Amino acid sequence: MTLNQHIVLETENKIRIDKLLSNLVSESRSQVQSWITNELVLVNGEIIKPNYKCQTADEIRWTIPEPEPLNIKPENIPLRIVYEDSDLLVVNKPKGMVVHPSAGHQNGTLVNALLYHCDDLSGINGVERPGIVHRIDKDTSGLLVVAKSDLAHTNLSEQMATKDIERKYEAVVHGVIEHETGLIDAPIGRDKNDRQKMGVVDSGKPAVTHFRVIRRFENFTHVECQLETGRTHQIRVHMKYIDFPIVGDPKYGRRKTLETNGQVLHAKSLGFKHPRTNEWLFFEEEAPAYFKELLSQMEKMY
Incomplete structure (x- = not known):
């Protein structure tokens, strides 16, 4: 206590x-x-x-009160491993999977699956988040890197802090963005009226998102977003801030939206220097089937 x-x-x-x-x-x-x-x-x-x-x-x-310790157990959950060596692995997380256990999600997380897959995850983030260098939201699919050694974890965290890790996402947003590219530079912090949300606030931490239009539809736009910083819910908050919220986003999106079971957001590519060899590694994964199907439906509708 x-x-x-x-x-x-x-x-x-x-x-x-x-x-x-x-x-x-x-x-x-x-x-x-x-x-x-x-x-x-x-x-x-x-x-x-x-x-x-x-x-x-x-x-x-x-x-x-002191939080109750989580009893994290390895679980035989299929993983889409894109790359793996003795220092790290890169996984393509499916939509609907939580990254690490918490009070409301003690089972079925990426960490549960990782503990079953390998014994040698870094311990820098403690027993609840072993190996987790960065996160993506439950209903966001795509690439993230996991550290298997403390050396890799420290190095990758430093690359994250110095903005040397390249992360690109793709999303479908409400509205038609007229310009081809844009930059959103707006600080992000806790929403003063709802502590469960993040928002653009003067007292927030610096946050920068670059975006470019991939394709326009009648009422929607398919965009690519590149993170310069990595704040919680950054892309979701920033796209709402410029009035082009992500389709299906239950927290920051519009009430009238398409049925997607969560935000249409995919971490499509990831690039970084290998923490031991300094070699530049780059990975890219296509959007999941539901994302492609949505684009196909929009093309037929409009």
Whole structure:
């Protein structure tokens, strides 16, 4: 258990306790509400309800329970391995697969499959995310590199930080983009109104996305996006920011969209220097069948 304290500022007067605390600790309001329900949050030494409105100079004390350790088991899940050697492997993750276990997804993840496939994953990210250098969202398909040694993990992370890893995606977005190419330079951080979302905020971290049009349809555009940075949900947030949200995106997309079971986004190519040999490696994978079928349907419709 970790004990924390905060004195309510004048600017925070009359803000609901669950909203204020979720902003302070970067947790969802539902998570904070569960702490309050379990009497882990006190205001001026008193138990309160989630809808309590804070008053200036209130003393908030809260205890964050230690997370329950995950029991991650190897699972015999088929993997599409594009490349593998003693230092790393590159996989083509299918749509619908979570990258690493969490409280809501302890089984069926890429990490579960990797632990079954090989014993020698790097331990830099701990037992919950062995070998994971970068992630792609559950409903995003495509390429990612996994480190099998700590040397590879450290080197690949450095390449990521210095923007030396090349990552390109393709997506279908709502609307018709008139210009051929574009650059989105807008900082990304937690959405102040919804801690489950990311958004373009002044206090966010720098984020840059390049895009080019592959093909236009009557109401949609097929685009290629290249990441210069790697913020959470970056492409999804940036395309929404310029009012061309990704088709099927349940978090950032439009309510009226096509039935796709998640965002139409595919990590199509990945390039980096091999951490041991310094050789440039480049991999490219075609979009999955559902993506191609969608494009085919759009071509017939429009």
